[in-house]
Amino acid sequence: MTHSIKINKVAQSRVSQVELNNNIVMGTQFTDHMFVCDYQNGEWTNARIEPLALIPTHPAAMALHYGQAIFEGMKATLGKDGTPLLFRPYENAKRLNHSADRMGMPSFPEDLFVEALKQFTALEKDWIPTQPGSALYLRPFMYADEPFIGMRAATSFKFIVMASPAGPFFSRKIKLYAEKKYVRAVNGGTGEAKAAGNYAAAIRPTEYAKAKGYDQVLWLDAQNFEEIQEVGTMNIFFKIGGKFVTPDLSGSILAGITRMSVIDLLRDKGYEVTERPITITEIREVSEDGTLEEAFGVGTAVGIAMIEEIGNADLTIKLPEDNPVSVMVNDTLNGIKIQEIEDTFGWLVEAK
Ligand SMILES: Cc1ncc(COP(=O)(O)O)c(C=O)c1O
CATH class of the missing domain: 3.20.10.10 (D-amino Acid Aminotransferase, subunit A, domain 2)
Structure with a gap:
């Protein structure tokens, strides 16, 4: 199954402003874009890659109150010929859905998960550090964005992927x-x-x-x-x-x-x-x-x-x-x- 993902690129990448290969600390810098998909009326819609930006959130968004929020963590590296590589992304897709099931959240199509990760990582390729032991950390996550006060499963969710360059972790014991x-x-x-x-x-x-x-x-x-x-x-x-x-x-x-x-x-x-x-x-x-x-x-x-x-x-x-x-x-x-x-x-x- 192929998925159509709309892509809206930034006018100018910020990557040249970041010292990627100087022990960059994971989680402190974020790449230019994010992948976003909405869950509404029982289906995932509007898969898109857009410039990383703040997300307007209703103060009653259920994730903020009842904790319907799950995430994944994975890394992309560059192969010998400069192709970006993902490590076992289907396993992350499966685990995300295992988490979603336990938390009363909708499953996310595994092929769309991997396709989104591929297209997003390819677009952010220049952000993958090459210092030995470093990688681009990818953070897929899902949360309930429905505004509602009361204890039940939400009916609207967002699935987002963002990324942060991660320098080597020094191997102190x-x-x-x-x-x-x-x-x-x-x-x-x-x-x-x-x-x-x-x-x-x-x-x-x-x-x-x-x-x-x-x-x-x-x-x-x-x-x-x-x-x-x-x-x-x-x-x-x-x-x-x-x-x-x-x-x-x-x-x-x-x-x-x-x-x-x-x-x-x-x-x-x-x-x-x-x-x-x-x-x-x-x-x-x-x-x-x-x-x-x-x-x-x-x-x-x-x-x-x-x-x-x-x-x-x-x-x-x-x-x-x-x-x-x-x-x-x-x-x-x-x-x-x-x-x-x-x-x-x-x-x-x-x-x-
Ligand atoms: C609680 C916990 N245990 C184990 C792991 C290791 O899992 P993985 O190897 O998939 O990163 C993680 C990291 O995701 C974690 O948060």
């Missing part, structure tokens, strides 16, 4: 605070959806963790504060006795696209990877008996974040200094994204 008071998600809740409210719930606990000298919260299960779930905006992997484990998708964890790619990559390199419940007690024990070898967080924004310590008032788990497999995973994923390493998995989609 991170310290995680194993949170035992606050929870991010419970089974049956919205943890599996990429819902704006999940992030709102995490803001204060993350501030507290930072004030205690940690970088991010390590979320534990809401009943017993024992099973490890995920980290800030990342899923987590441990290497124990030569094999990898990552928490299984229990229903309250975000199914990360980096997570599924890292599982495939590690298995392809001959490592055993098991998705299963992992308790903080187990991680303390394998740390004490010397079999805990590596730990890292994985997510689109950061890539691979090596972990140096997990702790809280009762616990300090130090990770070994060397993390050769984590480095290999990071370098391989980055290499595939810029076609320095062959994409044998078929993950890349050309945006042209």
Whole structure:
């Protein structure tokens, strides 16, 4: 199915005013355009790319009150011949619709999602940084814009894609605070959806963790504060006795696209990877008996974040200094994204 997307270009791009390749901080600068589509009377209409601008919003827009708002995060890079590349965009399309379903929002046609991302990224090609480890961060999102006060699913929504150039995240190792008071998600809740409210719930606990000298919260299960779930905006992997484990998708964890790619990559390199419940007690024990070898967080924004310590008032788990497999995973994923390493998995989609 082909979709017609109207394109209204800016008269003059702002890209020359931005230092794209000087460690630009993700989320601080935005590209010239945005993709917008409206949901009205039960269908998505008026797909268009237009100059990035403020969006008039009624003060009763339901997203502002009841939180019907979901988003995605993905990155575009430049291939060897300068073609913009998207990383597994169909997975983001599927996850957006999974989130939409949980939040009582309409699904967005997956082929239109990918087509919009392709056309939008092709138009914003000059904004893709080329500094090693950098990319153009793409932020698709959907929210309820119907003005109404009362608790029910909205009937009008906007789906928008905007983009922000993102410099490399410097690979300083991170310290995680194993949170035992606050929870991010419970089974049956919205943890599996990429819902704006999940992030709102995490803001204060993350501030507290930072004030205690940690970088991010390590979320534990809401009943017993024992099973490890995920980290800030990342899923987590441990290497124990030569094999990898990552928490299984229990229903309250975000199914990360980096997570599924890292599982495939590690298995392809001959490592055993098991998705299963992992308790903080187990991680303390394998740390004490010397079999805990590596730990890292994985997510689109950061890539691979090596972990140096997990702790809280009762616990300090130090990770070994060397993390050769984590480095290999990071370098391989980055290499595939810029076609320095062959994409044998078929993950890349050309945006042209
Ligand atoms: C809560 C949470 N977990 C995990 C991830 C990693 O997901 P992905 O690899 O798709 O970016 C993210 C980022 O989107 C996230 O926000």
